[in-house]
Amino acid sequence: MNSSNVSSRTVITLIVVGVLLIAGGFIISQATPLIFPVEASAESTQIDQLFRVALLIGGAIFLLVQGVLIYSVWRFRARPGDTTDGPPIHGSTTLEIVWTAIPAVIVMVLTILSYQVWSSIQSVKEDEQLVQVTGARFNWAFTYSTPDPRDAAAELTFKSTELHIYLGRPVLLKMQTQDVIHSFWVPALRMKQDLLPGRTTEYRFTPVAVEGETYPARYPVKCAELCGAAHGEMIAWVVVHETEADYAAWFDQEVDKVLNPPADPVLRGESILASQVYPCHTCHVLSTDTLQWDGKVGPALNGVADRAATSRANATGLAAADYLYQSIHEPGAYLVPGYSNLMPQLGIPECEAWSIVAYLCTLSDSGAPTCTVELPAQCQAAGAPPVEATAEATEAPAEAAAEATPASS
Amino acid sequence: MASISVPIGSVPGQSAPRPRLRVSDYLRWSVDHKIIGVQYMVTAAFFFIVGGTLAMLIRLELLTPNLDVVQTGSQYNTLFSVHGLVMIFLWIIPMMAGFGNYLVPLMLGAKDMAFPWLNAFAFWLIPPAGILMVGSMLVGAPEAGWTQYPPLSTLFSGDGQTLAALSVHLLGISSILGAINFLVTVKNMRPPGMSYWQMPLFVWAIVATSIIVVMATPFLAGALTLLILDRVGGTTFFDATKGGDVLLWQNVFWFYSHPAVYIMVLPGMGILSDVLSVHSRKPIFGYKMIALSSMAIGIVGFTVWAHHMFTSLQPELRIPFMITSMIIAVPTGIKIFSWLGTLWRGKIRFTSAMLFSLGFLSMFVIGGITGVMLAMIPFNLHVHDTYFVVAHLHFVLFGGSVFAIYSGVYHWFPKITGRMLDERLGRLHFALTYIGFFFTFFPMHFAGMLGMPRRVAVYMPEYQGLNATASFGSFLLGISTFLLLYNVIASLRSGRLAGANPWRALTLEWATTSPPPATNFVGDPVLFEDPYGYGTEGASDYLDAIERRFGAPSQPVVVDKPASPAAQGASGD
Numbered sequence: 013m014n015s016s017n018v019s020s021r022t023v024i025t026l027i028v029v030g031v032l033l034i035a036g037g038f039i040i041s042q043a044t045p046l047i048f049p050v051e052a053s054a055e056s057t058q059i060d061q062l063f064r065v066a067l068l069i070g071g072a073i074f075l076l077v078q079g080v081l082i083y084s085v086w087r088f089r090a091r092p093g094d095t096t097d098g099p100p101i102h103g104s105t106t107l108e109i110v111w112t113a114i115p116a117v118i119v120m121v122l123t124i125l126s127y128q129v130w131s132s133i134q135s136v137k138e139d140e141q142l143v144q145v146t147g148a149r150f151n152w153a154f155t156y157s158t159p160d161p162r163d164a165a166a167e168l169t170f171k172s173t174e175l176h177i178y179l180g181r182p183v184l185l186k187m188q189t190q191d192v193i194h195s196f197w198v199p200a201l202r203m204k205q206d207l208l209p210g211r212t213t214e215y216r217f218t219p220v221a222v223e224g225e226t227y228p229a230r231y232p233v234k235c236a237e238l239c240g241a242a243h244g245e246m247i248a249w250v251v252v253h254e255t256e257a258d259y260a261a262w263f264d265q266e267v268d269k270v271l272n273p274p275a276d277p278v279l280r281g282e283s284i285l286a287s288q289v290y291p292c293h294t295c296h297v298l299s300t301d302t303l304q305w306d307g308k309v310g311p312a313l314n315g316v317a318d319r320a321a322t323s324r325a326n327a328t329g330l331a332a333a334d335y336l337y338q339s340i341h342e343p344g345a346y347l348v349p350g351y352s353n354l355m356p357q358l359g360i361p362e363c364e365a366w367s368i369v370a371y372l373c374t375l376s377d378s379g380a381p382t383c384t385v386e387l388p389a390q391c392q393a394a395g396a397p398p399v400e401a402t403a404e405a406t407e408a409p410a411e412a413a414a415e416a417t418p419a420s421s
Numbered sequence: 422m423a424s425i426s427v428p429i430g431s432v433p434g435q436s437a438p439r440p441r442l443r444v445s446d447y448l449r450w451s452v453d454h455k456i457i458g459v460q461y462m463v464t465a466a467f468f469f470i471v472g473g474t475l476a477m478l479i480r481l482e483l484l485t486p487n488l489d490v491v492q493t494g495s496q497y498n499t500l501f502s503v504h505g506l507v508m509i510f511l512w513i514i515p516m517m518a519g520f521g522n523y524l525v526p527l528m529l530g531a532k533d534m535a536f537p538w539l540n541a542f543a544f545w546l547i548p549p550a551g552i553l554m555v556g557s558m559l560v561g562a563p564e565a566g567w568t569q570y571p572p573l574s575t576l577f578s579g580d581g582q583t584l585a586a587l588s589v590h591l592l593g594i595s596s597i598l599g600a601i602n603f604l605v606t607v608k609n610m611r612p613p614g615m616s617y618w619q620m621p622l623f624v625w626a627i628v629a630t631s632i633i634v635v636m637a638t639p640f641l642a643g644a645l646t647l648l649i650l651d652r653v654g655g656t657t658f659f660d661a662t663k664g665g666d667v668l669l670w671q672n673v674f675w676f677y678s679h680p681a682v683y684i685m686v687l688p689g690m691g692i693l694s695d696v697l698s699v700h701s702r703k704p705i706f707g708y709k710m711i712a713l714s715s716m717a718i719g720i721v722g723f724t725v726w727a728h729h730m731f732t733s734l735q736p737e738l739r740i741p742f743m744i745t746s747m748i749i750a751v752p753t754g755i756k757i758f759s760w761l762g763t764l765w766r767g768k769i770r771f772t773s774a775m776l777f778s779l780g781f782l783s784m785f786v787i788g789g790i791t792g793v794m795l796a797m798i799p800f801n802l803h804v805h806d807t808y809f810v811v812a813h814l815h816f817v818l819f820g821g822s823v824f825a826i827y828s829g830v831y832h833w834f835p836k837i838t839g840r841m842l843d844e845r846l847g848r849l850h851f852a853l854t855y856i857g858f859f860f861t862f863f864p865m866h867f868a869g870m871l872g873m874p875r876r877v878a879v880y881m882p883e884y885q886g887l888n889a890t891a892s893f894g895s896f897l898l899g900i901s902t903f904l905l906l907y908n909v910i911a912s913l914r915s916g917r918l919a920g921a922n923p924w925r926a927l928t929l930e931w932a933t934t935s936p937p938p939a940t941n942f943v944g945d946p947v948l949f950e951d952p953y954g955y956g957t958e959g960a961s962d963y964l965d966a967i968e969r970r971f972g973a974p975s976q977p978v979v980v981d982k983p984a985s986p987a988a989q990g991a992s993g994d
Binding site for chain 1: 493495498565572573576577660661665667705706707708710733736744747748750754755759761762764765766769770771779783786787791793794797799803805807866867870872874875878879880953954955956961
């Protein structure tokens with residue numbers, strides 16, 4: 013009789029406490045919009061949903077442990093003058109089984125849910141847009157490629173410092189690093205993946221519309237793996253266009269820059285450096301009307317044309333332009349006194365490298381070039397826009413433009 | 422088996438003269454485990470202050486989003502790299518070794534460790550390692566974090582990286598030698614009548630820890646050897662452009678460094694099991710489950726390493742590590758619930774030692790919950806290498822290990838020195854630590870989830886509120902440390918006399934004078950059959966007998982009187 017009374021009261025207490033804990037956990041789990049950036053990808057919605065389940069359970073466990081703890085220290089505090097001991101209870105097999113089994117079930121459920129979300133977010137999507145990502149201390153570069161309008165068999169590639177994509181089109185990033193490990197993280201996409209020397213790693217996501225966002229929307233890309241002195245400054249931007257047409261407009265413009273570069277190699281070189289697709293600015297100092305670099309690692313570039321023509325030419329036996337070209341392609345071949353061999357192989361294509369050299373030749377104290385560069389013939393070809401190439405460019409500047417026609421209204 | 426539980430009172434009652442502690446004894450080579458234990462603890466405490474100073478500089482830098490306290494990013498990287506290495510390898514691990522050294526032989530009723538000379542040798546590897554570590558900051562930035570990932574650590578970091586690696590190498594050797602010593606001591610030197618199932622849970626924790634150290638630390642040594650060779654020997658183990666592999670380091674490093682988390686936290690859990698039982702005057706709840714869960718954590722801990730690599734490991738390998746990482750939550754949960762069961766219906770005394778153990782319980786559970794969240798791969802992809810992880814690891818290693826160390830200091834200081842620490846200062850120390858800790862590390866969860874990576878000196882201005890809160894919390898934490906330091910120094914000179922057993926605890930280290938004589942026990946130690954048998958008449962009689970035999974603590978009234986030298990004479994019975 014009495015014992016059945018007690019046990020029914022215990023059962024009611026347990027039910028009430030259980031309901032309160034779950035309700036508390038639920039309330040805690042609803043705080044997620046405050047502690048997350050916007051959900052800018054299909055994956056981020058799934059991950060946040062999973063996290064809310066974990067937060068509900070974690071919140072309930074937190075309230076349970078803190079609740080029991082606070083209740084115990086208040087209820088079972090030794091009263092003044094009480095020097096006796098508590099009852100000699102050594103354990104309870106039932107309780108011990110319960111608190112082994114329940115956590116086991118909880119982690120099993122969380123594992124299964126996580127597995128489902130994980131399989132979904134890393135599955136291959138249809139019609140993925142491929143972009144190559146390159147990480148180098150301390151910047152990001154995004155390489156797009158498209159069939160070359162002048163030669164259907166060839167690829168036309170260009171680099172951007174921003175990742176341009178558009179809503180609804182799944183994206184596949186293939187990522188490589190040129191020096192140390194970096195980690196590609198976009199908080200608004202909720203995912204990161206390391207870039208590992210010697211490997212190509214992948215990152216998949218599908219950008220989705222965010223309520224109240226103005227497009228094109230910009231989300232920061234951050235490096236999440238310690239990569240050196242300016243690790244915290246290794247930031248780029250994802251630019252999400254609202255429609256495929258908006259994206260194609262940007263894309264065509266970039267393709268046009270490749271097809272119709274300035275004919276003057278000096279101007280070409282300057283525009284390449286100004287675009288920051290190569291991370292020169294992160295290490296070198298250069299102060300001109302258009303460029304303001306404040307790197308702290310490598311030699312300053314102001315006056316480099318004078319030095320290339322005098323002391324460096326003497327030290328290496330190379331002509332000024334050849335010395336500058338070597339410094340870009342084999343940075344370790346000759347080290348400026350006082351500097352160590354830190355500059356990575358940047359893989360700058362020959363035409364671009366010679367254009368940069370042409371520009372560097374003009375960086376003398378007097379302003380007069382100390383050397384000049386004749387671009388090799390194949391570079392000249394791209395520089396002098398043939399009429400037919402322009403026509404093709406407007407016709408099929410990119411796969412994107414071609415596909416835009418059926419998709420857009 | 423059947424050990425005597427009552428009649429020690431009948432042993433003719435003059436206690437051995439209280440040995441005087443002289444500072445000079447601690448500055449030279451000694452094979453006495455008690456001296457070595459204190460040497461470990463004082464050395465570790467010194468490096469805690471070094472690591473803490475670095476932490477203060479880090480938080481000062483992070484008060485604002487820009488680089489202002491230090492000149493370059495490399496300097497900032499050096500600060501947190503050395504902070505991590507010092508706190509892990511020169512503070513928590515040696516501090517726990519200090520507790521182990523001092524307490525294990527006493528708890529087993531032994532005269533010393535199994536290999537006293539080896540014990541001293543293991544300790545004396547630490548000071549040169551410490552000098553190398555501090556020196557690494559001066560000779561060239563070791564800026565690759567405590568995880569020292571190549572190729573940043575091999576091809577870019579300054580010469581300090583080599584010194585830091587050598588330092589950790591030495592500390593690893595010290596750790597292995599110490600662990601072998603513990604295992605042999607526990608195996609061979611238990612007194613007659615004490616089975617494995619009658620050992621204090623702190624000893625169980627040291628056994629589990631030592632097994633991990635002996636099995637895992639050689640892997641760290643291997644990894645460090647390759648790293649040092651790559652740096653100074655021209656090899657290319659980790660250089661992908663020359664056939665090496667950067668993931669090799671990550672796999673081997675974490676094969677040690679994940680178990681190392683348990684190396685740091687299991688002894689703390691052992692301290693907690695003892696302190697909670699003694700100060701709530703109730704047997705530990707589920708002794709066997711606590712002991713076995715330590716072993717389970719030790720074993721499963723070897724199978725979870727790659728959850729630190731969810732963003733670098735091949736995708737198909739990630740799932741098994743999620744499963745094992747989830748499983749390890751279960752034995753951890755068993756411990757937490759068993760401790761709550763210990764408190765339930767106890768007679769809880771709010772001593773400083775107890776407060777820190779309660780603080781451990783309430784903070785560690787947060788670290789446990791975020792740990793399970795981190796094991797979930799999809800969520801991990803978002804928060805890996807962010808401030809969320811910084812928050813998680815400090816909830817485990819500060820909210821866990823350091824709170825346990827503080828608790829242990831308040832609990833065993835009377836045994837080690839013969840004097841009590843000031844309880845009022847202790848409570849203030851607890852309050853400041855608890856509040857400072859919470860405000861330092863809790864906001865970091867949000868910073869991480871909102872998008873702040875770890876190991877950055879500059880950050881986007883939107884995170885400044887959270888960072889400023891964390892910084893002010895950490896300054897409070899910094900100040901609180903000096904309260905303990907002051908308390909220790911002041912109490913050494915004029916603390917209330919502790920007597921043999923001020924907490925009326927049943928484990929063997931209390932069944933001798935405080936501090937114990939050179940041979941630990943005069944005659945054979947008399948064992949009570951159950952180290953946590955509180956609440957029985959037998960226990961009460963045993964404790965009364967200990968008090969009659971070795972002397973009671975002086976009464977609290979005496980505390981504030983400066984005339985302690987007089988009180989000193991009044992010890993004994």
